[in-house]
Amino acid sequence: MGKKAITIRDIARIAGVSPGTVSRAINNSPLVNVETRQRIMEVVKAFDYVPHLAAQRLSTGKTLTIAVIVPFFTTPSVMERLNGVVSTLSKSKYDLVIHNIEEPEQRADCFRTIPRQDRVDGVLVISISPTDDEVPLLAEASVPIVLIDAHHAALSMLHQITVDDIAGGKAVTEYLIELGHTKIGFVGDPADNPFNFTSSRDRALGYRRALKAAGIPYRPEYYEENPHGRQEARESAKKMLTLPERPTAIFASSDVQAVGVLEAARELGLRVPQDLSVVGYDDVEIAEILGLTTMRQMLFESGQRGVELLLETLENPETKPVHEVLPTELVIRDTTGPPS
Amino acid sequence: MGKKAITIRDIARIAGVSPGTVSRAINNSPLVNVETRQRIMEVVKAFDYVPHLAAQRLSTGKTLTIAVIVPFFTTPSVMERLNGVVSTLSKSKYDLVIHNIEEPEQRADCFRTIPRQDRVDGVLVISISPTDDEVPLLAEASVPIVLIDAHHAALSMLHQITVDDIAGGKAVTEYLIELGHTKIGFVGDPADNPFNFTSSRDRALGYRRALKAAGIPYRPEYYEENPHGRQEARESAKKMLTLPERPTAIFASSDVQAVGVLEAARELGLRVPQDLSVVGYDDVEIAEILGLTTMRQMLFESGQRGVELLLETLENPETKPVHEVLPTELVIRDTTGPPS
DNA sequence: CGATTTAATTAAACCGATTGCATAAACTCT
DNA sequence: AGAGTTTATGCAATCGGTTTAATTAAATCG
Incomplete structure (x- = not known):
């Protein structure tokens, strides 16, 4: 000792x-x-x-620390972004402290107490979009902040790294329509949720727009939302697939949920893709293992790019805020085909 | 600003x-x-x-920070342990800084620079067992250290939370023998590796002991090791499964590797479990999804328990070092059966 | 060669909290 | 009522670095 x-x-x-x-x-x-x-x-x-670190921090006013705020960090897609963050940051002199959010209150706490000059030099926020009333808090924050997979229209002073989820959702749906599907279901997260996750909401929006553009009426019974998770998605899918007139394709808002849909199909004895086409979103490892058709996003790169932007801003505080939109790519595997 | x-x-x-x-x-x-x-x-x-955090730290001499050293933290089993750590620690006043190790040199660096009083109040080490020459370094370290899924005989002054991997490997093998298998393969990590991971080595040891106890001769061609990963395990399995006399069962040292084995079987047109039984280790989520028979360990709990022990020691520095051995449990699903 | 610039170093203030010691005020007891 | 406690607060030192201003020594110049 x-x-x-x-x-x-x-x-x-x-x-x-x-x-x-x-x-x-x-x-x-x-x-x-x-x-x-x-x-x-x-x-x-x-x-x-x-x-002595603390002494150094006190006298220089620099903390040499960066905080990352993540919700449910064991979610595969979040993990992969975090992986990009950790890998990129490990080459720098900065320490990384993690704040995992699993309760809505933690979220508010974090936004209030973390982005302070005496705690950290910079903050990365993953997948949690600020609400309107949080905007002033962040705007006044004395440290640079980068949003990854999160956005806010009014926050032009923040770096933002996003994907166009509306376009992504639209593209997936258009692909299914092209295959000949007209009865297309959607399984996602609650559009209205205490964390203000926006991706599922936006993908659903793209889904509706694609339907509308193709002249296919939107059916509320083909839209299910449930807190994110495999089991929850399975229940949603089972409900939808036992309708008198069941969908022939289901678009799940994430790969994790798509796995739930696949499980539901298996339980109900539906063959994939003959009886049911399934598309996911993210392209995490499980998608490749299961041969799931999915919309790939650049998860690792989003974290990497976020760190790069943050470090750049720390080097040169005059850096103009950037809003980067990363590309997506439809990866067609074995769970989709024309309806029979 | x-x-x-x-x-x-x-x-x-x-x-x-x-x-x-x-x-x-x-x-x-x-x-x-x-x-x-x-x-x-x-x-x-x-x-x-x-x-002001730094000021507080300087004047109290407490850093209010705990470091966790993890190798390849995106590995599902490691993730789950880390999840236990993060969840448990988020309730405390301590910040968590993560040090991800992907290169052997980082490992040495971390052991040298992290466990210092002025940097952190305590350290958690996941899955990396100290080598003999690292012992004095850690022994002299001025902060409490807890090893999770890692151990060292000479380090009785450190808290250790482990599983009995030898017994676990033995139990898995005995189960396969009971089913009637005699041609049992093993796919694992290199026993000798720069990170000093010991679990695969120990499980292999248990595997051999079980064979010996049952009077089944050990065949070197039924033992394959490769750096941890799905693809690597797939290659190992393919090699083994294309032998003139192929095994009828394969014990993979982790679920991730078991997935690789399943892929190899699929590629070679072998039915599971009729033509080949597969057992994994860990019971991570993918195991449940794929219906994989596996040896469950208490991953989340190991992280949780590690944090509890560390916090306890911080409260009361006189706490006697504890070596806890967590239980394992064989979970039988759909990938195992008697040989045909 | 004395005056002035330059280079190297020291002394001391400072960062922002905590805490032991001194002190003052309020309260107890005989 | 005066001595002795108890309670509450202020003062000042301290943690271990960094940094500005002051100082000294050496180098340069007219």
Whole structure:
């Protein structure tokens, strides 16, 4: 246990200089003589001296820390984004602290207490779009913030990395229509939810627009929403698939939910894709394993890009806010085909 | 941007008391008058004051931070442990900083630089067992350390939360033998690896012991190891399954690898379980989805328990080191049956 | 060679909280 | 009522760095 921490003053005394000089030597200030620096660095090495983090933070005002706020971080798609964040950030000098949100109240807490200069140098927010009343809070925040897979129209001062979920939902639906489907169901998250997740809502919007454009009437009984999850999606799908006139295709708002739909189909003895086509969204690993047709998004890259933007802004605070829209790509596998 | 931070002195001035009193009021010291406290707390609320973290850390010597060192944190089983850690820790006052290890050098770096009093109050290490030469480093570390799914015989001063992988591997193999299998393959990670992962090695050891106990000779061609991953396991399995005399059952060292084995079987046109039985390890979500027979371990609980132990030790530094062995449970699903 | 610039270093203030010690006020007891 | 406690608060030192201004020594110049 006990191990007396060695301070900069100790190093200074041993090297025969003042603490200030040691500090400068360590931080590569040009204001120190070459020989002096060398002598100091030798002592530093010899005693394995590392500056006290908290002291450094206090005196410089920099925290060398970045926070990431994520909801339900075990969700595969969120994980993959987080993976991009962690991998990219591990090359930098910044520490990453994670705040996982599983309750709506935590969400409010985080937005209020995290983005402060004395806690972190920057914040990444994944998949949680700020609500209207949170806008002033974030706008006034004294640290740069990057939204990943989240957006807000009024927040032009924030970096945002998004996908066009409306276009994505539309494209999936158009693909199913092209295959000849007209009875197309949608299984997603609640459009109205305490976390303000917007992706499912937007994909559903694209779904409706595609139907409308093709002249197919929208049927409320073909739309089901439930808190995100495999079991929940399975129940939604079972309900829909036991209708007198069941859909011949189901568009699930995520791969996780698509798996639930596949399970429902199996339970009901429906063959995929002969009796039912299923499309997911995200293209996480399970999609490849199951041969699921899905809309791929650049999950890892979204996290990576978010970190890059944040670091850039920290380097140069004058960086103009960027709103990047990442592309999506339909990956056709074995769960879709024409209706029989 | 600019927003002058409000300090404890500001609060003190406004409330008409000294900074010390404000500090005591905030920290629930009994040494402050009820009315005074109330008055102070009102000012605190009104100005939304939160103490400067770095300052607090410097003066108390506590970092209020816990580090977790994880290898390849997107691996499903690791994720689940991490989930237990994050969930449990989010209820506490501690921040969690994540250090993801993907290169052997990062591993050494982390062990050297992280467990320092001025950086963190405690460290959790997941699935990375210390090597002999790392022991002194950790032993001398000035902060408490908890190993989760990792162990070292000489480190009795560290908390350890493990499973008995040897027994687990033995049990899986015994189950297959009971079913009537004698040609049983093993697909795992390299026993000798730069991260010093031990679980696959131990499970293989159990596998061999079970064979020996049953009088079944060990065949080297039925043992394959490859860096952890689905694709890698698929290749290993394909090699094994195209032998002149192929195994009728394969024990994979993890569910991820079992999925690779299933893919290999599919590619080779082998029916599961009629032509080939497959058993995994971990019981992560994909196992349930695919109906994989597997050895369940308490992944979430291991993380949870690790945090509890660490917090306990932080509360009471005299806590005796604990070595807990969590139970495992064989979950029989659809990928195993008697050989045909 | 004295005056002035330049380079290297030190001394001291500061970052923002916590806490031991001193002190003042209020209260108890005989 | 005066001595002794108890309670509440202020003062000032402290944590371990960084950084500005001051100082000294060496170098340059007219």
